[in-house]
Amino acid sequence: MADYNKPIPDPDPYTTGPFWDGAKQGKLVLPRCTDCNRAHFYPRIICPFCHSTAIEWFEASGEGWIHTFAVQHRAFGGWADEVPFVTAYIDLKEGDRMFTVLRGVDGNKPEEIKIGTPVKVEFEKASDEVHIPFWRVAG
Amino acid sequence: MPSNPSMSAAIVGAAESNKIGYIEEGTTNNILFIEAIKNVCDQVGIRPSDIEGIAAPNAANFLAEYLGIHPKWIDTTSVGGCSFQMQVHHAMAAINAGIIDIAVVAHGESGYSARKNRGRGRGGRGAGDPWAPSSMFDEPYGTSGAPSNYSHAMTRHMHRWGSTKEDFAQIAVTTRDWATLNPRAVMHSRETHPAGGPVTIQDVLDSRLISWPLNLLDCCLVTDHGGAVIVASAERARSFRTPPVWIAGAGENISHSSMLEMGDFTATSAYASGHAAYRMAGMGPSEMELAMIYDSFTVTAAITAEMLGLTPRGEGPSLWEGGKAGPGGAGIPVNTNGGGLSFSHSGMYGMMLLVEAYRQLSGTAEDGVHGIEGKQTSAKTAVVNGTGGSLSVTGTLVLVADD
Numbered sequence: 001m002a003d004y005n006k007p008i009p010d011p012d013p014y015t016t017g018p019f020w021d022g023a024k025q026g027k028l029v030l031p032r033c034t035d036c037n038r039a040h041f042y043p044r045i046i047c048p049f050c051h052s053t054a055i056e057w058f059e060a061s062g063e064g065w066i067h068t069f070a071v072q073h074r075a076f077g078g079w080a081d082e083v084p085f086v087t088a089y090i091d092l093k094e095g096d097r098m099f100t101v102l103r104g105v106d107g108n109k110p111e112e113i114k115i116g117t118p119v120k121v122e123f124e125k126a127s128d129e130v131h132i133p134f135w136r137v138a139g
Numbered sequence: 140m141p142s143n144p145s146m147s148a149a150i151v152g153a154a155e156s157n158k159i160g161y162i163e164e165g166t167t168n169n170i171l172f173i174e175a176i177k178n179v180c181d182q183v184g185i186r187p188s189d190i191e192g193i194a195a196p197n198a199a200n201f202l203a204e205y206l207g208i209h210p211k212w213i214d215t216t217s218v219g220g221c222s223f224q225m226q227v228h229h230a231m232a233a234i235n236a237g238i239i240d241i242a243v244v245a246h247g248e249s250g251y252s253a254r255k256n257r258g259r260g261r262g263g264r265g266a267g268d269p270w271a272p273s274s275m276f277d278e279p280y281g282t283s284g285a286p287s288n289y290s291h292a293m294t295r296h297m298h299r300w301g302s303t304k305e306d307f308a309q310i311a312v313t314t315r316d317w318a319t320l321n322p323r324a325v326m327h328s329r330e331t332h333p334a335g336g337p338v339t340i341q342d343v344l345d346s347r348l349i350s351w352p353l354n355l356l357d358c359c360l361v362t363d364h365g366g367a368v369i370v371a372s373a374e375r376a377r378s379f380r381t382p383p384v385w386i387a388g389a390g391e392n393i394s395h396s397s398m399l400e401m402g403d404f405t406a407t408s409a410y411a412s413g414h415a416a417y418r419m420a421g422m423g424p425s426e427m428e429l430a431m432i433y434d435s436f437t438v439t440a441a442i443t444a445e446m447l448g449l450t451p452r453g454e455g456p457s458l459w460e461g462g463k464a465g466p467g468g469a470g471i472p473v474n475t476n477g478g479g480l481s482f483s484h485s486g487m488y489g490m491m492l493l494v495e496a497y498r499q500l501s502g503t504a505e506d507g508v509h510g511i512e513g514k515q516t517s518a519k520t521a522v523v524n525g526t527g528g529s530l531s532v533t534g535t536l537v538l539v540a541d542d
Contacts, residue, residue: 007279012270042272042399068298068404070290071351072281079281084351087280089291089399099399101280110351115298132279 004126005078011130016043018057023131028062028121030094031055039094062121064090064135066114067097071107084108090119090135104137144235145419149376149383150227150538152183153497156247156365159483160325165252167260171365172202172247179243179367184380192233192242194226196487197262202245212239219527220433221391223368223489224534228389230370240372246490247365273397285435286358288398288529290350293438295404297352300453304352307437307456308343311356311480313465314434318477320466320514325360326481357437359479359488366490368497377541384500387422388537390415398529405453409446409524412535417448420537422520424448427537429499429518430458430471431492433526434478443524444473447535472516475499489525489534496521500540
């Protein structure tokens with residue numbers, strides 16, 4: 001594996017540990033409120049919908065849809081080598097949203113990228129401790 | 140029952156730092172802050188020691204120390220470009236409560252010079268907290284500043300409402316037309332900037348892509364800028380050298396901080412802050428004769444126009460269509476200083492909105508320095524809306540001219 005040359009998250013172990021533990025195993029693990037049963041992202045110690053503090057972690061499907069996207073033509077560090085690349089907000093099947101660099105699309109043809117297209121999560125090993133989720137349009 | 144603070148306070152003066160724009164010899168936040176405060180005090184006819192309250196994003200305490208003053212009301216609210224609209228709101232509330240009679244709201248930001256100064260002189264802003272959610276879940280994905288975020292809202296607007304890049308480009312074209320009437324605007328003419336002077340829709344579409352669908356000319360400038368306004372009680376508002384512009388309404392709200400938490404990418408909290416301001420004023424959008432709305436990007440201005448009720452939902456760009464928000468246009472004038480797109484924008488543009496709204500409503504928009512013939516409008520009312528963060532936070536003011 002080539003060294004990962006882009007920003008690597010520095011996980012907060014207090015509130016996001018299970019998310020990153022899941023990522024290392026190739027699983028999308030999300031927080032969910034056991035009172036209102038809604039999943040949320042980013043992870044919190046309080047449900048942003050009903051304000052219960054009864055939060056559990058569960059393995060999500062790893063499926064979603066493109067909510068909106070943009071094509072980055074200017075970037076820094078390791079990402080500068082990748083322009084034009086596509087960033088997107090993903091509506092998760094279980095609810096709420098994640099941000100990503102979208103894979104399986106061509107940044108030179110934004111008119112061919114459609115909001116609502118189904119996507120699946122995958123993980124890239126950035127370091128021994130951190131695997132980063134990315135979303136891909138099914139080929 | 141608390142009293143409605145509408146008209147309990149007025150903006151009684153507005154000024155800029157000595158130099159604004161691309162200051163090639165360099166400057167610092169502090170120089171810009173202090174020059175603006177000194178200039179507005181001179182204009183209004185007070186000394187800095189007369190100031191009872193001081194507001195400045197992340198800086199009010201330091202500025203008080205630097206000036207050697209001991210204000211009894213301090214507001215460091217720092218939520219981006221709308222901080223100043225919110226601070227005027229807060230100052231009015233403090234005045235209405237009888238806590239103070241006079242306050243300064245100040246801005247100083249060396250957005251351009253910070254590059255050559257390698258970040259120094261920018262108020263000690265350090266790296267973000269790695270454990271902040273945005274650090275863990277946004278920053279790994281290669282976005283780089285505001286344009287790379289705001290572009291996602293424009294894509295969603297085009298998808299949901301059928302708007303086009305041409306529709307948004309018209310906003311940049313019309314705003315540039317206003318800049319040609321403002322000699323202090325960075326993009327006033329070929330003399331002030333190689334790319335200055337009028338532009339066409341095609342020029343906008345042909346400018347380089349920054350973050351599709353945003354082209355360079357859809358994006359605001361990054362300059363040096365300082366500004367300040369004085370807010371005073373109704374009892375004292377007519378006792379200064381300069382005329383009052385009354386604060387009829389004010390409101391503020393927040394929808395999110397990180398764009399990850401933005402529910403509807405085509406809506407902002409300006410709907411709520413605008414409603415609050417209109418309600419306090421007892422006025423509505425149809426009574427607004429001038430709109431000063433933050434144009435960090437063309438899409439920001441368009442969505443804000445919708446939120447403030449100046450156009451129907453989804454039709455924000457129509458406010459500028461065919462140049463009708465421009466000089467001599469058939470609609471209401473919008474961003475008569477040339478906007479963040481073409482006048483000046485240092486990072487937190489909200490103060491520039493306030494200064495221009497004051498000048499328009501006090502009849503001083505063509506005072507020989509800040510405007511040439513055609514920039515002064517006949518507007519007696521204005522809606523002023525700042526937007527901060529990633530379309531995150533808004534502050535709205537409804538201002539009216541003195542009788």
